[in-house]
Amino acid sequence: MEQHQHVVIILPHPDDExxxxxxxxxxxxxxxxxxxxxxxxxxxxxxxxGSPPFxxxxxxxxxxxxxxxxxxxxxxxxxxxxxxxxxxxxxxxTQQVATxxxxxxxxLRPSLVITFYPGYAVHPDHxxxxxxxxxxxxxYPAEQRPELWAKAITHDRRDVLGEPDIMYDVEAYFEKxxxxxxxxxxxxxxxxxxxxxxxxxxxxxxxxxxxxxYEEFYKWTF
Amino acid sequence: MELIQKEEVQKVLERFLNKDxxxxxxxxxxxxxxxxxxxxxxxxxxxxxxxxxxxQVKIIGSTSFRVGLKMDxxxxxxEGLTHWELDEHHxxxxxxxxxxxxxxxxxEISETPFK
Numbered sequence: 001m002e003q004h005q006h007v008v009i010i011l012p013h014p015d016d017e018x019x020x021x022x023x024x025x026x027x028x029x030x031x032x033x034x035x036x037x038x039x040x041x042x043x044x045x046x047x048x049x050g051s052p053p054f055x056x057x058x059x060x061x062x063x064x065x066x067x068x069x070x071x072x073x074x075x076x077x078x079x080x081x082x083x084x085x086x087x088x089x090x091x092x093x094t095q096q097v098a099t100x101x102x103x104x105x106x107x108l109r110p111s112l113v114i115t116f117y118p119g120y121a122v123h124p125d126h127x128x129x130x131x132x133x134x135x136x137x138x139x140y141p142a143e144q145r146p147e148l149w150a151k152a153i154t155h156d157r158r159d160v161l162g163e164p165d166i167m168y169d170v171e172a173y174f175e176k177x178x179x180x181x182x183x184x185x186x187x188x189x190x191x192x193x194x195x196x197x198x199x200x201x202x203x204x205x206x207x208x209x210x211x212x213x214y215e216e217f218y219k220w221t222f
Numbered sequence: 223m224e225l226i227q228k229e230e231v232q233k234v235l236e237r238f239l240n241k242d243x244x245x246x247x248x249x250x251x252x253x254x255x256x257x258x259x260x261x262x263x264x265x266x267x268x269x270x271x272x273x274x275x276x277x278q279v280k281i282i283g284s285t286s287f288r289v290g291l292k293m294d295x296x297x298x299x300x301e302g303l304t305h306w307e308l309d310e311h312h313x314x315x316x317x318x319x320x321x322x323x324x325x326x327x328x329x330e331i332s333e334t335p336f337k
Contacts, residue, residue: 045248045250045268047250047252047324047325047326048322048323048324048325049223049317049319049323049324049325050323051319051321051322051323052223052323053223053305053317053319053323056223056307056309056315056317057246057248057315057317057325057328057330058309058313058315058330058336058337059309061337087253087266087268122253122254122257123253123254124253125253154257155257
């Protein structure tokens with residue numbers, strides 16, 4: 001793994017970081033590299049309310065905020081909440097969001113930024129957050145510009161974009177990764193219930209293994 | 223939230239009659255519907271903190287409910303509601319959840335703006 005000074009992760013929802021790049025985060029942290037998560041929204045529009053319901057549309061944001069803090073504690077990373085509203089990011093002015101992100105990057109001075117790959121990230125907030133993050137990084141002159149890794153999750157990503165440039169097998173960090181995911185109890189519960197009976201990675205079903213064991217990224221060229 | 227008790231919810235709905243109230247109305251099948259099923263479309267509508275004033279209101283149904291509000295110049299309704307709560311801010315929260323506990327529809331009424 002390359003040596004980085006500071007890694008900044010820019011994704012829109014509490015839990016995107018745990019599902020998408022928590023193994024990578026743990027790897028960086030093990031090397032003593034600071035990692036900061038800029039979380040775009042509080043996932044206000046999440047659908048999983050439990051059965052029977054433990055959350056309402058109005059109580060969900062605070063629940064997810066606490067879950068986010070707990071997950072970031074497991075991952076030993078800093079977090080800043082950006083205050084956008086779930087499902088509205090794509091309707092914001094991209095340049096304005098990019099300028100906002102840039103102002104935070106100016107303070108953190110990361111050597112690496114991780115975000116979603118616009119157009120290949122399924123959720124409109126993912127695409128919009130990725131597009132704004134890339135715009136923010138583009139504003140730097142080439143010699144000061146951090147590296148940028150983009151995460152693609154559409155089914156057709158390999159057909160269109162080719163093999164990812166970076167592929168981490170995070171098996172060694174799997175237990176902690178699951179702890180981080182479990183911290184997002186309100187949203188992860190449905191998905192995790194199918195794994196819970198067999199917490200060992202080897203016993204996970206193939207789909208989950210593929211999805212959670214490998215964290216892959218495309219290096220962005222400006 | 224509790225399962226809807228029709229008579230109780232009707233009473234609460236009537237508390238807001240002829241008052242300027244803020245509404246939240248939402249329906250969604252999730253942002254991943256077409257990702258998990260290529261035959262499906264992502265469908266949703268959302269409106270929040272819009273002020274209305276209604277003069278007539280009914281809740282109808284047996285296990286899943288419909289609520290319709292009649293205004294001077296228009297209508298608002300929600301279908302598929304299953305649960306309700308009158309929260310600590312005296313806001314009426316109505317929601318419809320599927321068997322897995324996922325929200326499909328929400329209809330909320332408050333005398334003060336939602337956050």
